[in-house]
Amino acid sequence: MKISWKAMEVVTAAATGLIGAVVCYGSLENGIAWNSSGPEPGYFPFGIGCLIMLGSVGTMVQALMKRSAAPVTASATGGEIVDDDEPFMDTRGFRTVALFFLPIVAMAAISVWLGLYIGMALYIFYAMRVAAGFRTSTSLLTAAIVVAVNFIVFEKLFMVPLLKGPILEYFGIY
Known part of the structure; x- marks a missing residue:
């Protein structure tokens, strides 16, 4: 088609x-x-x-x-x-879109059980490391920085609590 x-x-x-x-x-x-x-x-x-x-x-x-x-x-x-x-879009273009879209769906599903911050970190790491080919250290650092900035902006500055999940609650971050 x-x-x-x-x-x-x-x-x-x-x-x-x-x-x-x-x-x-x-x-x-x-x-x-x-x-x-x-x-x-x-x-x-x-x-x-x-x-x-x-x-x-x-x-x-x-x-x-x-x-x-x-x-x-x-x-x-x-x-x-x-x-x-x-x-x-050709087959290659569809594959590229799928490499980024399907993990977003997975992030939404993971966020329900593990919280938005864990889901966000996993998605950013995947997108950078697997889909885009960045080094593991760069991907981990970027994921950590993005999650930290989002936590500060939403939880501290705007005082809007986002879904945390059981892992962050276990560490007392709620």
């Missing part, structure tokens, strides 16, 4: 438009008007949702107005000129 660049642009625009609509709909539950103390909680997210939908409409219009025979510039290819009739 061949998927063209144009088809992917239309599908992506539709998907981001749907995300924008969901954001707008969720904002309506919190109120999007101004009250006596200022904007209601849904005011800012509603505006962002509208901007997302506007950008999606613009992208879809551009994609639909392209002629199939004309070459188009695709940002996903690093700016090189691609014919719209060329397939969007």
Whole structure:
């Protein structure tokens, strides 16, 4: 099955438009008007949702107005000129995407049982060491730094507790 660049642009625009609509709909539950103390909680997210939908409409219009025979510039290819009739992704490209996407799914599953920080560390280590080929020490150090920064930002600065899991609770980090 061949998927063209144009088809992917239309599908992506539709998907981001749907995300924008969901954001707008969720904002309506919190109120999007101004009250006596200022904007209601849904005011800012509603505006962002509208901007997302506007950008999606613009992208879809551009994609639909392209002629199939004309070459188009695709940002996903690093700016090189691609014919719209060329397939969007070949087998090698699919393998590359799968090497990064499937571990994200695994990270989500692992995070439920072991906590978000452990899942994040394992994913970053895998992505750097296995998928990208960095040295083990570089991968471990980067994973540790990213987890530490996220812990400080969310737990200490924003005071938003994230899922820790049994390992961190065992060490008294909760």
